Amino acid sequence: MKERILAFQHLSPEQTEQLTSMGVDVVPADQWDTATDISIVFGWSTEHGLAVLQDPHNNVHWIQTVSAGVDYLPLDWITAHNIQLTNASGAFSAAIAESTIGYLLYFLRDFNEAVKNQAGHFWQRPLRSEMATLASQKVVIYGTGSIGQHIAELLNGFGNYPFGVNRSGHGVSGFQGTVAMKDDADLVKDADIIINAMPATPSTVHYFNTDFFDKLNGTRVFVNVGRGKSVDEQALMHALLYQKVLNAGLDVFETEPLPKDSKLWDYPNVLITPHQTSFAGAENIRAIFGYFKDNLASWTQDGKLTVNLTDPSRGY
Numbered sequence: 001m002k003e004r005i006l007a008f009q010h011l012s013p014e015q016t017e018q019l020t021s022m023g024v025d026v027v028p029a030d031q032w033d034t035a036t037d038i039s040i041v042f043g044w045s046t047e048h049g050l051a052v053l054q055d056p057h058n059n060v061h062w063i064q065t066v067s068a069g070v071d072y073l074p075l076d077w078i079t080a081h082n083i084q085l086t087n088a089s090g091a092f093s094a095a096i097a098e099s100t101i102g103y104l105l106y107f108l109r110d111f112n113e114a115v116k117n118q119a120g121h122f123w124q125r126p127l128r129s130e131m132a133t134l135a136s137q138k139v140v141i142y143g144t145g146s147i148g149q150h151i152a153e154l155l156n157g158f159g160n161y162p163f164g165v166n167r168s169g170h171g172v173s174g175f176q177g178t179v180a181m182k183d184d185a186d187l188v189k190d191a192d193i194i195i196n197a198m199p200a201t202p203s204t205v206h207y208f209n210t211d212f213f214d215k216l217n218g219t220r221v222f223v224n225v226g227r228g229k230s231v232d233e234q235a236l237m238h239a240l241l242y243q244k245v246l247n248a249g250l251d252v253f254e255t256e257p258l259p260k261d262s263k264l265w266d267y268p269n270v271l272i273t274p275h276q277t278s279f280a281g282a283e284n285i286r287a288i289f290g291y292f293k294d295n296l297a298s299w300t301q302d303g304k305l306t307v308n309l310t311d312p313s314r315g316y
Contacts, residue, residue, distance in 0.1 A: 009043030095280035103249030135159035
């Protein structure tokens with residue numbers, strides 16, 4: 001039977017033509033409720049996605065997301081029904097890494113204070129002791145996958161060779177050393193910079209909590225470009241207040257949009273961006289469509305997926 005793709009992700013006419021030339025049918029998102037025999041889903045709809053999977057007129061056996069994270073999907077249902085899942089890991093890594101370097105330079109080179117002083121027309125040079133170079137900092141990156149590796153690569157260019165933390169402690173290129181998550185206490189207690197680039201899994205929910213921040217003693221910058229649920233925001237605010245952490249660059253949050261009454265908005269030592277680090281523009285979409293086409297070619301040829309196959313039971 002011919003594969004039928006439901007495209008929750010917008011496709012240009014040229015992209016649709018490329019897919020149909022591969023011998024598949026393409027159904028646009030606005031026909032989700034009337035289409036039948038859907039076997040592949042490209043993108044996702046939090047409103048309609050599960051209904052498509054559960055519709056007895058469909059037989060979905062593969063989902064290609066347009067995001068690296070997959071925690072917003074009904075993973076239990078997907079696992080129980082043996083649906084294969086591929087993600088967009090790698091498509092956003094360069095943009096996220098560049099944004100991360102931006103956060104670090106913003107605080108290390110004291111641009112945070114410069115912006116405030118400019119608003120008040122106030123000429124005030126920072127103390128030399130308040131500034132630092134990237135090369136001089138002990139950096140610990142949580143998550144040594146595609147995003148973490150891209151961050152490490154850029155740091156290497158500044159003469160900085162970070163440490164990494166991952167599930168097993170396995171070594172990764174670009175890092176001067178790695179440890180397992182269970183063995184991170186000695187590594188982070190004197191870290192200058194801590195960067196979260198971990199995926200969302202049950203083991204990472206509120207990983208950065210009061211117990212974690214209590215290990216620190218004046219960490220210069222904490223960055224979260226991983227998942228919002230991994231950081232206990234109340235614990236982070238307490239750490240910022242009592243200078244366990246001196247500054248924070250935050251792109252993801254437990255609740256998005258960040259509520260207007262969140263106290264994080266008012267912290268002068270916090271830089272908030274609205275989940276924007278992964279938005280590099282058209283190159284993201286081109287890369288993701290390329291992943292999908294490569295997977296579709298291998299899938300229609302021999303039923304195998306070759307790019308970014310994930311394990312729904314593990315969440316990445």
